[in-house]
Amino acid sequence: MKVKNAAGKEIETSISGQSFIPFKGGKKHNRDSKIVRDIETALRKCGFKSGMTISFHHQLRNGDYVVNNTFEAIKDIGCRDLRLAQTALFNVHKPIINYIKDGVVTRIEGSVNGVVGDFISTNNPLESPVILRSHGGRWGAVKSGELHPDIAVIAASAADCRGNATGLIGESAFGNIAYSPVDAWHADKVIIVTDNIVNYPSPFREIYEGLVDYVVEIDQIGDPNKIVSGSLKITEDPMKLNIGKNCVDLMEAAGIVKNDMIFQAGAGGISLAALKYLGQRLKEKNMVAGCSTGGLTEFIVNMYNDDILKQVNTCQCFDTVAVDFVRNHQEAISTIGEYSDHTMKGRNTDKLDAVILGATEVDTRFNVNVNTHSNGKMLHGIGGHQDVSATANLTIITVPVFRKSNPIVRELVTTISTPGDIIDAIVTDKGIAINPKRKDLIDKVSGKVKIVDIEDLKNIAYDETGGPIESVIGDEIVGITKYFDGTVLDNIYRVLGD
């Protein structure tokens, strides 16, 4: 059938068995500014109401003002029974405790570092347990709809009037926005909160305008001194330095210290020590590493500048040197999805030769705890721990065998954060334990490094400390650690004692 369309042409509506809809008219797009007066206005325009899920990223860390400011606006609106889907909370977010007490926040899915975790551990104040996921696990959960944010509030150190937003420039720069792209794609409404409106178009745009509903300018999104560290320091503790050196010895024995090697080491004292020794080893051998992944520090930037590292991939900047580096090397930018979305056909950590990770406890089955202290308190997040453990060829956990009177190597970890299945080696001050599943690795490094049985390490720990103190826990579940595939690794119980 021929129909005259809005452009005045006769067109067929059915051709070769397919139906076609006639043109109904065209118009110019909306090009207005998306800036609104304040966070409350933005939330109201988004139709924010009780029962909703609201998400945030944690890249302003302990310097963040955006979560607290948003909750002040929520208090003014009068919403309750919210699910908080932040990537992580820090001590700066202590006010959240009051919102929990008042019934404003009744569910949390995200890391609860420090005071909020402590409060939840000892009081069990929520309707359901905190869900703890790895970076990649959270990305996958938001993508699949398991964790659907109604509203995503995204802090940016610069944004333009149409919502192109970045963490790379401005007084509050914190590095590329890496956690929020998945929230921006999947949340029903997206609000950018910045303290720095720049000319359109913003030259950097980890979040682009097509994803954004509203932009809010506030005085300050955070305290620059607490957002990124001015300068991180390598440990001076000889025991920790020694563990760092042992990591590099193990890597070398395994044949991993080589040209184009890909490695990850974080911002902890032992990791930084390991980086120092790795750099020395590369120079001695006249070799150049291929790429580093994970959080970026001055120490890795120095390796790049010293021409012993060709390339950097990063999702998170830990210091100001790292932020400056990424701003000038945009090829270093990676999203959490690229880094660790396990539902894809690959991640940019898949070819990691070695990763060096910390732990609060490990056990004789090579399970790792990074979430709770040995007293059972939920005080830390999983981060990328599971994600890179599953991808690296050599996953190294660094721990002292015991800390003061607490055995770190033990029969069973208080909480499983990363399963022993994907841990290859535990490097301690008393020797290196290798997962018996990795016979190939044991064969390769035997005689080159001091291999010890994990049971022996546990025995040393128990002998020196008198063994683990039974933590006083109840039967109420306050937290759940999930594996990145959505299954449950462990339950975290309410702590009754202190």
Place this chain on the structure above:
Amino acid sequence: MKVKNAAGKEIETSISGQSFIPFKGGKKHNRDSKIVRDIETALRKCGFKSGMTISFHHQLRNGDYVVNNTFEAIKDIGCRDLRLAQTALFNVHKPIINYIKDGVVTRIEGSVNGVVGDFISTNNPLESPVILRSHGGRWGAVKSGELHPDIAVIAASAADCRGNATGLIGESAFGNIAYSPVDAWHADKVIIVTDNIVNYPSPFREIYEGLVDYVVEIDQIGDPNKIVSGSLKITEDPMKLNIGKNCVDLMEAAGIVKNDMIFQAGAGGISLAALKYLGQRLKEKNMVAGCSTGGLTEFIVNMYNDDILKQVNTCQCFDTVAVDFVRNHQEAISTIGEYSDHTMKGRNTDKLDAVILGATEVDTRFNVNVNTHSNGKMLHGIGGHQDVSATANLTIITVPVFRKSNPIVRELVTTISTPGDIIDAIVTDKGIAINPKRKDLIDKVSGKVKIVDIEDLKNIAYDETGGPIESVIGDEIVGITKYFDGTVLDNIYRVLGD
């Protein structure tokens, strides 16, 4: 109920009314190379079979070898009845005519520039008409599933063994891969074809490994001399130079030549002339434009280098200078989705102050034809024509009133590519016609530029040429122009004469 999971922990499967699945075990990810021997092997591993839809990008333009090489492999496999979903075909793709004759290709959705379009126009050899969409319209159709590629074959001038792929480096560099991200996200299987395997990880990766199934290395993906132009030239035709100058006069009269202005002008002779005059005008006024969008040429790079343009956004590089620029200014990189996905909350062309576009014909209702010649032959694609016409504040079409004996301004265009609703001005060698809907614009520029009635332009064209020659067309529909929202603007009929 408590269940012991694969990590050896007792966990609750039901808490606060929610169900939880116990951990079933973890394992290391696959980190193998994705490189396979040849295109045929990759297609076979992807389960390629008759009836499927296969997609390609056109960024190697008339230098492309990848489409033809892939069809040679398809011929060897023996598949038929395929739907070809390339972004555009050029004269280099003449072999496709034989695949159409042989029933290997029976449907095409994508631009058919030159010989293939001519063949289809005169022979109507396909099972259903060619679907022509704008860049943004195609992106939206792939995203929505209206055009679902079973297999996406993506040409890259460099890629690593895991599929990180780019068009920015290597002998066959063609600029950032901008068209294929949507194919890579939505196709069931993705094959990267490159002539340049680089160390993992590739420093540039417009397509990242998480989206890629297989990587194939071939001798050459294209002829570098035909992929990008060595050097484009501004027209020397005084009539065309004059049209270019009139565009800038109109922009100035409309108050658009100002600091931070955002503009787009393509690689055609008149557009390049307009850029030259725009640059001169900015310098005279001591002003600095904010951003350019669209295809990038040396002429725009020169404006950047001359400090009269702050920033560049681009989806396509037209010459080698542009490729070099984007490699060194990654903030210039934009995908077609960011540029023109009309289903999003905004595009990076929404704040365009002015765009200068060409046409094969225009009509008195301001409709524009870019797809067919006046004889009815389907010889060109829509490109971004509709997309930016709908976003720019001032959409300028540049045409001579007539070409030889053919009236260009006419009663009704042979084919509607972009509806008059979103066209603001037609700048010709005989004056400027402004869409009567834009009273605000008419008021602003009256007395400053030579405004003429579009009917008068048509009359001049008809007087000088004797009016349009009736094209000899049949009643078989060989092509359909769609608006970016999926509705039909026009039908293109078989051409019976020559």
